Amino acid sequence: MVIAQAQQPPLTIASYAALSSQTDRFSSIPDGSVQLTFGFFGEVGGLLSALKKVNRDRLQESETQVAGEEIGDALWYLIAIANASAIEPRILGERCLRYLRQRFGEHERENGGEINFRQIDGLIAVHGDDLENRRTQQLAELARASGEIVGHVDISQLTLYHDSQTNLLAQLLGMLGLVAASFMLKLEDIARDNLVKIHGRWPGQILEYTQPFDAPLPQHEQLPRTIPMEFIERRSKSGSYVVQQLHGVYIGDRLTDNSNEPDDYRFHDVFHLAYVAHLGWSPVIRALLKVKRKSVPEIDENEDGARAMIIEEGIATWIFNHARHRNYYADVAIGKLEYGLLKQVRSMVDGYEVAAAPLWQWERAILDGFRVFRELRQPENRGGRVIVDMDAHTLSFEAPTRTNE
Template sequence: MPLAIPQRPPLSLALYATTAGETDRFAKVPGGASKLTFGFFGEVGGLLAALKKVNRDQLLESETDVAGEEIGDALWYLVAMSIAQGVNPQQLGRHCLATLRKRFNECDHDGQGEVSFRQIDGIIAVHNSDVAPRCVELLSELARISGEVVGHGDLNQLSLGHSTKADLFGQLLAILGLVCASFLLKLEDVAQDNLVKIYGRWPGASGTYRGTFDENYPVHERLPRILPMEFIERGVVDNTYVVQRLHGVHIGNRLTDNSNENDDYRFHDVFHLAYAAHLGWSPVIRALLKVKRKSVPAVDENEDGARAIIIEEGIATWIFNHAKRRCFYEDVEQGKLDYGLLKQVHSMVSGYEVDACPLWQWERAILDGFRIFRELRKPCHRGGLVLVNMNDHTLTFQPLSRTAE
């Protein structure tokens, strides 16, 4: 007889709001309430647009997979928006339940205890046969009411009573739950997945680096924990190149931009060093330093082999082209790098060990790499010493003396 798997406790709206609120970057900025309102409307529009693309382009990704993530993002904005307008999670949940009971002609009652997503899913599940065929109708209703909220602007500046605002947000949450059900999803699962997603992107004070991938391998098969790499530019005007030197020994081949446009891609190996510092991963650096994990043939071939190297080089090039149009991320703060870019990078390493690293680690690796890249390419430097500290997850830049070059 199979063992019973205990069901996890229900996720309350209050707990979700508290946990998700730790990643609210709008709470203390001027006009934050309006930004949350626009953000919610944008996520609803994103849901509709994403579903359109799945159908139009006949993508392999299912509507359910797309809908789940988009609804989760809309949920985050809805809860944050309601709190910013003075409606607490318990009131939001109560008005949501009241909306659903009225919709399904159930008797309304106050109930006791905290409102949970499981309660919302439970009411909807009883009437699911009436919900599943009405996906398009429900999406239209969600878009209409979302538009009404945006049309009101800042609800605090209007003469709407507190109960009216709570009822409006409760309606939105109820319809969001119904839309979930129309895609055969549960709002509680979507909320749980959304918490995992936002903490993978914005961990706050809880962000802890995972251990290195080669900790249990022989020392000669580990990436050096302290790595002082010199980038030295040589040659004459219009015929310059970069060489790399570690402890006085030249590493790898001389590098040029390999482009019709001079963009200093010759310094791009600093990005691989940043991946080593912040991700504990870089098949490219492993190959350059000859520290591939040959004691385990499968790891040597798959994790440290040619395909992994090509993927890493592809990621570095793709991000470089993105950054080049954005001043090499000079004004991008931590937590502000394009989420779509990070998500795409994460998908490119799916199935490899580095897939275990959350998006915030990728962001730090990318932004730190470009911070050092901008130093290397400055006219007053044109190279430098990059000190990698894998233990502290840091990159440090020092200019080179002319005699050292």
């Protein structure tokens, strides 16, 4: 017997607008509306470029996957432009349905209440025959209309309140629906996925961290909720190295830069500590502190095993190489770390427990780790105490107060 699954209520344009606006960082900056318009045009261009690369390079990622994410990003900008222009979501939706009905030769009709994405998808499904074979035409039409919206931008006094501009935004919304349908996608599903994506990247004012992955296990198999780790730099005939102490006990091996060009990578364990603070995860620190989860053999072997440690070390090294050409992220604010970098990190941990952590947690772990790394490598410090507080999700630094021998 097949058990019917309850369908989610339709996602209204008004609901999407309200939820997506929580991640709008353009409304509070000068010329923010102009940047939104350019952003929409850029996302449409990004859609075309991404599809070209998928086909040219025969990438594993499918056209449908690429299109869904890119259309979702374009949708975010389009709705943000409407919000900035004080265009009511209901009006935008009504004009979109009117545009599609005129396009399909269907008679105009009254729409009661708020318009939802399911209505747009349904109208396209009824009339949009053979869209897959006309995909190139649909994409070209969307690109031309996107150029038109950029052409309406007046830098000195941007106004999108005119009726013609409302119609243009509604037309673009309909075109996004048509392009989505050409990939056998629904605009409603794309909108829902986009909300998950943007709130995973930009969480808003209330931060809800994932529960520590070892929370259900005995305390002796949990990462310590507080870790005051001492980083001590020493010199030898062969060069400088770093050792670490926890409560006076040496932890791990001495570390050098392992590079022909000195770059202070010897302090890189601070990144693993940052992962503990903000992700509740680090197979490397778990092994160093001997708190592997041996009571659950599958977790011990897979989540805490050698492969997981290699992946974590690979992430730390890869991001370090990216950061050292960018002043170790000294000028990167929260919310500004490259999205592509965070997506790559997510792909590297796919299949592991930490994949459940949203991208904003990864960003905070990375930026906080580099903030403390910059302190450790200061000439007046060359080490110090790094304190992890897993419960408060903080990573703090105390400069050395004495010479450690």
